Amino acid sequence: MFRSTSSFDKLLDKATSNLRLEPDWPAILQICDLIRQGDVQSKYALIAIKKKLYNANPHIAMFGLQVLESCVKNCGNLIHDEIGTKQYMEQLRDLVKSTSHDDVKNKVLELIQAWAYAFRNSPKYRAVQDTVNIMKTEGCKFPVLKESDAMFSADTAPEWADGDVCHRCRVQFGMMQRKHHCRACGQVFCGHCSSKTSTLPKFGIEKEVRVCEACYEILNKPTSA
Numbered sequence: 001m002f003r004s005t006s007s008f009d010k011l012l013d014k015a016t017s018n019l020r021l022e023p024d025w026p027a028i029l030q031i032c033d034l035i036r037q038g039d040v041q042s043k044y045a046l047i048a049i050k051k052k053l054y055n056a057n058p059h060i061a062m063f064g065l066q067v068l069e070s071c072v073k074n075c076g077n078l079i080h081d082e083i084g085t086k087q088y089m090e091q092l093r094d095l096v097k098s099t100s101h102d103d104v105k106n107k108v109l110e111l112i113q114a115w116a117y118a119f120r121n122s123p124k125y126r127a128v129q130d131t132v133n134i135m136k137t138e139g140c141k142f143p144v145l146k147e148s149d150a151m152f153s154a155d156t157a158p159e160w161a162d163g164d165v166c167h168r169c170r171v172q173f174g175m176m177q178r179k180h181h182c183r184a185c186g187q188v189f190c191g192h193c194s195s196k197t198s199t200l201p202k203f204g205i206e207k208e209v210r211v212c213e214a215c216y217e218i219l220n221k222p223t224s225a
């Protein structure tokens with residue numbers, strides 16, 4: 001875990017370097033991969049990104065917002081569960097009030113508005129739309145919404161189900177029969193029914209992770225020649 005957070009920190013510094021003129025997309029996408037693969041906790045990542053947003057250098061703050069935007073677009077509910085909260089939205093509201101850089105302010109408004117649109121059918125992230133409404137009453141001028149800004153990659157690993165028995169063989173979990181999760185379907189299995197591993201490129205997971213028998217068969221069935 002420590003090695004991954006240090007590589008995350010290095011990638012974030014690289015992606016937000018004030019020496020850059022253009023976003024460092026390879027570094028940004030590697031950051032998203034680390035989060036999606038669970039190599040770095042989304043909470044840790046967002047705290048590190050927030051420090052960049054408050055950097056006095058507007059270039060660093062803008063690149064930080066670019067990283068944040070990509071994480072929201074590519075890391076699914078791992079990130080949405082964190083940024084879709086009243087607490088995180090308060091932090092962005094404060095940033096809009098405190099920054100002296102108009103491009104930082106406008107980028108934050110653009111992002112909050114795009115997320116509110118993307119989450120318009122998700123009551124779980126109600127705080128985002130509430131924040132847009134509050135900021136509008138406070139006189140914030142939001143840019144014209146570009147629906148393309150609110151398109152998120154749908155393919156993110158499923159949330160993990162819970163259960164007292166194996167989803168495949170129904171054996172009861174206990175001290176001697178530990179739970180495990182398949183990263184492809186998110187279901188809970190015994191060790192015997194989830195003993196195999198596979199990469200999950202469709203979820204941006206390039207390393208071998210635990211999968212159940214059924215998902216292993218699907219992921220590794222020979223493609224018809």
Ligand SMILES: O=P(O)(O)O[C@@H]1[C@H](O)[C@H](OP(=O)(O)O)[C@@H](O)[C@H](O)[C@H]1O
Pocket residue numbers: 178179180181182210
């Ligand atoms: O070993 P435990 O202390 O029971 O903890 C379990 C392991 O962390 C499993 O990880 P794994 O799927 O990578 O095995 C996880 O899927 C289960 O939800 C946890 O309960």
Ligand SMILES: [Zn+2]
Pocket residue numbers: 166167168169170171189190191192193
């Ligand atoms: Zn089983």
Ligand SMILES: [Zn+2]
Pocket residue numbers: 182183184185186187211212213214215216
């Ligand atoms: Zn599975």
